[in-house]
Amino acid sequence: MKLKMHVNGREVTGEAEGRTLLSAFLRDGLGLTGTHIGCDTSQCGACTVHVNGRQVKSCTMFAIEADGAEVTTIEGMENADGSLSVLQQAFQDHHGLQCGFCTPGMVMAAAALLREIPQPTEAQIRAHLDGNICRCTGYHNIVKAILAASGQPVAMAAE
Amino acid sequence: MYNFDFVRPATVDEALAALADEDAQPLSGGQTLIPTMKQRLNAPSALVSLLGIEALKGVKTSDGTIEIGAATTHADVAAQATGYPALAALAGGIGDPAVRNRGTIGGSLANNDPAACYPAAVLASGATVVTSGREIAADDFFDGMFTTALEQGEIITAVKFPVPQAAAYMKFEQPASRFALCGVFVAKYAEGVRVAVTGASEDGVFRWSEAEAALSATFSASALEGLSLSAEGMMTDLHGTAEYRAHLVKVLTGRAVASAS
Known part of the structure; x- marks a missing residue:
């Protein structure tokens, strides 16, 4: 089947089978390998992207279901001049990543949260990251990065 | 695949x-x-x-009833079912944010996972499941684990919930999957109280009739004190034994009553 969508603001066309997952289409079809496939069972959140502004797990959605949609991946998060966005820079500044495998999903989940709640509480951040698993950081520095990106102090109760 | x-x-x-x-x-x-x-x-x-069918989406409120299109996502129910706060809260607690942006009420009900949240709300509310061919009362819809009254080729189009005087849903989450290890939905109507339990029984969602009778007489967590639920027929898995789940049902029912609004 032919499909057409806007990915990171650019119109793309491609071919996909019915069973082609959105994650596979982005990675193999478009070469956008920033979207990671961790568990492939909808649990780890490394494949999180935005479809029509909403965060979804791209391993649990067929590519054809995004036909005509606006899709944003981690490659679409940087500033127009190629520098890191505020949120990405906060992850770097607060050591919100170690191996980095979960990071694209974490950034996309956090971006969706900040659009909905511009200044979330620590509890809201932790609840929102329910579906994103990180095995390196213990989450504290990810939460700090998101607090910082939202313009809030990073002192946390849980430490 | x-x-x-x-x-x-x-x-x-x-x-x-x-x-x-x-x-x-x-x-x-x-x-x-x-x-x-x-x-x-x-x-x-x-x-x-079914997600491209606009007629299956949306939340409509009218005169004591909330009707939710079958293809409405959990996130949209959480945001839009403001007339039934306990239902909106349940929808907002399913899975994680990404799952809530895709998963739908109709899909959850048709699948009837024994640990899904929505079946508890539908059964406790005495809701009506509207399909492509008929209307099915909640008490007749659920038919055991992963089984419903739906026929081959029949699809759910909407669910109609009568709005209760007070209600709450309490669940104990299995921390990895975030499915309910046990979940209890309590809904108080003028005609009486309904209590539906998910995540616990080998037969899927069920009504706890003894608790309904006690709570219909006195709507207070203390009304449950003398009751106990048998562990017979409850699920046992690596997350919890049948006895543990039976105990959780009573604890969560009490908490749901205490927080019902």
């Missing part, structure tokens, strides 16, 4: 025509179906996507 034809109808009639092929299956949010297809536990010849 095995390949299949992908069908995108724009109307319910087109969907039903595509589903006349008995090897075709409806696809809603896919948050359960896609993982099972990846495991090759399921191999439909065609998937008929």
